[in-house]
Amino acid sequence: MINKQQYERMLQVLPILKQADAELSHEFQEKAFFTRIPEGHGVFIEGDLVDAIAPLVSGVVQVYKVVESRHEITPDGRLHVHTD
Numbered sequence: 001m002i003n004k005q006q007y008e009r010m011l012q013v014l015p016i017l018k019q020a021d022a023e024l025s026h027e028f029q030e031k032a033f034f035t036r037i038p039e040g041h042g043v044f045i046e047g048d049l050v051d052a053i054a055p056l057v058s059g060v061v062q063v064y065k066v067v068e069s070r071h072e073i074t075p076d077g078r079l080h081v082h083t084d
Helices: 006-012 014-021 022-031
Strands: none
Touching: 006 014, 006 022
16 A cells, blocks of 8 residues: 555656546555565566556666577667676
């Protein structure tokens, strides 16, 4: 559950929530939570079955796909080779 101040912060991140009716707004506040994800930890991994969204309130997220050769392909199509 998030408090009123946290909900106001979420309205800045997800402005579409401003259009939510009272029932949806209440349900969102009841089910939402804030968390910190340590650097280097995944939010979602390809193939995960998810029942939530993870809006980024602050920080940086790297999106990439690791292919069998352990190379990363970023959304802009750049290939990063890992040598470790």
